[in-house]
Amino acid sequence: MLVREMSRQECEDLLARLAFGRLACARDNQPYIAPMYFASEPGHLYGFATMGQKIAWMRLNPLVCVEADQVLSHTEWSSVIVRGRYEEFPDIPEYSNRRQQAQSMLEKARSLWWQTGVAAAQTRRDFDRDITTFYCIHIEEISGRCASHDPVEHSWPLAES
Amino acid sequence: MLVREMSRQECEDLLARLAFGRLACARDNQPYIAPMYFASEPGHLYGFATMGQKIAWMRLNPLVCVEADQVLSHTEWSSVIVRGRYEEFPDIPEYSNRRQQAQSMLEKARSLWWQTGVAAAQTRRDFDRDITTFYCIHIEEISGRCASHDPVEHSWPLAES
Numbered sequence: 001m002l003v004r005e006m007s008r009q010e011c012e013d014l015l016a017r018l019a020f021g022r023l024a025c026a027r028d029n030q031p032y033i034a035p036m037y038f039a040s041e042p043g044h045l046y047g048f049a050t051m052g053q054k055i056a057w058m059r060l061n062p063l064v065c066v067e068a069d070q071v072l073s074h075t076e077w078s079s080v081i082v083r084g085r086y087e088e089f090p091d092i093p094e095y096s097n098r099r100q101q102a103q104s105m106l107e108k109a110r111s112l113w114w115q116t117g118v119a120a121a122q123t124r125r126d127f128d129r130d131i132t133t134f135y136c137i138h139i140e141e142i143s144g145r146c147a148s149h150d151p152v153e154h155s156w157p158l159a160e161s
Numbered sequence: 162m163l164v165r166e167m168s169r170q171e172c173e174d175l176l177a178r179l180a181f182g183r184l185a186c187a188r189d190n191q192p193y194i195a196p197m198y199f200a201s202e203p204g205h206l207y208g209f210a211t212m213g214q215k216i217a218w219m220r221l222n223p224l225v226c227v228e229a230d231q232v233l234s235h236t237e238w239s240s241v242i243v244r245g246r247y248e249e250f251p252d253i254p255e256y257s258n259r260r261q262q263a264q265s266m267l268e269k270a271r272s273l274w275w276q277t278g279v280a281a282a283q284t285r286r287d288f289d290r291d292i293t294t295f296y297c298i299h300i301e302e303i304s305g306r307c308a309s310h311d312p313v314e315h316s317w318p319l320a321e322s
Contacts, residue, residue: 022228024185024192031185031192033228035240067183067194074271079196115162115235 001075006144011080014068014144015040019109021068023047023137025057025086032057036066039105043139045082046102048114051131055088062086064137080144084137091133102134162236167305172241175229175305176201180270182229184208184298186218186247193218197227200266204300206243207263209275212292216249223247225298241305245298252294263295 006014015021015038023036034054038045045066049055058064062085069079089095089102106114114132167175176182176199184197195215199206206227210216219225223246230240250256250263267275275293 020232022183022194024187024194024226026185026187026190026192029187029190029222030224030244031187031226032244033183033185033194033226033242035228035230035232035238061190063191065185065192065194067196069196071181071196077196081194083191083193110235 001147002150003145003147006078006080006146008142010078010146011142011144012040012042014070014078014080015045015082016109018068018070021066021080023054024065024067025054026061026063027057037106037110038066038137039102039109041105045084045137045139046105047135047137048102048106049133049135051133055133055135058086058135059088066137075147075149078144078146080142082137082139083141084139087136087138089134089136098136099134102136106134162308163311164306164308167239167241167307169303171239171307172303172305173201173203175231175239175241176206176243177270179229179231182227182241184215185226185228186215187222187224188218198267198271199227199298200263200270202266206245206298206300207266208296208298209263209267210294210296212294216294216296219247219296220249227298236308236310239305239307241303243298243300244302245300248297248299250295250297259297260295263297267295 019039020035020037022033024031024033026032032053036047038047040046064084064086066082066084067079069077071077089099091099180200181196181198183194185192185194187193193214197208199208201207225245225247227243227245228240230238232238250260252260
């Protein structure tokens with residue numbers, strides 16, 4: 001397997017194509033991961049969620065990490081990692097335009113973009129439309145790696161090179 | 162989409178079947194995610210890595226989260242989340258048996274289990290067989306949700322119920 005670093009443009013293209021990844025947040029140094037549908041543009045990811053542990057933790061600590069990957073086989077994969085900062089778009093007049101922009105981008109990225117968050121909240125029996133939220137991840141660092149098949153076969157333990 | 166909680170047995174079965182997920186660790190409340198191949202048994206996940214940010218951070222803070230999911234479609238998916246604690250199996254005589262056990266389980270879970278970590282380190286140009294490591298995640302909490310298609314169609318904004 002040959003692994004190489006991806007360019008920033010390749011990373012952004014992968015995020016736009018997948019529109020799905022995993023978001024990690026942390027409280028008292030305990031990390032937590034949740035799957036996340038998102039819309040992306042250079043520098044930002046946009047998401048939608050119902051209130052739950054993820055949002056509660058990000059309100060306390062906005063430092064997050066998002067990972068998105070495409071695994072075609074063990075030796076053919078791409079993975080992008082974003083370090084970023086959470087910003088909530090609360091349902092108040094000052095954020096009206098930004099909420100509409102986030103919703104519009106999510107609609108373009110994926111039909112039924114709201115469905116997973118709502119269904120998850122309904123499972124918790126705490127769904128209330130008043131506590132849905134739109135949010136943005138400001139991308140502070142982005143990196144990616146992609147792997148392709150190596151015509152030279154290696155074995156473990158690796159031979160001295 | 163109908164979402165339900167998975168039983169502990171269902172969660173363990175999914176981890177055993179996938180043998181792949183994402184590991185989040187944290188430093189100074191900044192989370193970091195990396196894809197992870199693992200072998201699992203009830204109560205434990207086993208992994209292999211070359212030295213890098215993930216291992217450096219987990220040595221400083223052993224609190225981790227692992228997420229594994231299988232997404233068949235937007236309305237058919239399963240996702241398991243593990244909260245756990247990292248323990249490294251260093252290459253010293255006292256850990257010899259546990260290292261062998263971890264390697265043996267990883268070999269059963271996936272052929273070429275070592276390949277991704279080594280290739281990633283080679284990309285960083287810092288690969289050294291002396292700094293590969295086996296480790297264990299002690300599972301302290303495990304939960305999962307799975308979704309299935311809902312025959313009743315909903316739309317956004319959701320109608321009053």
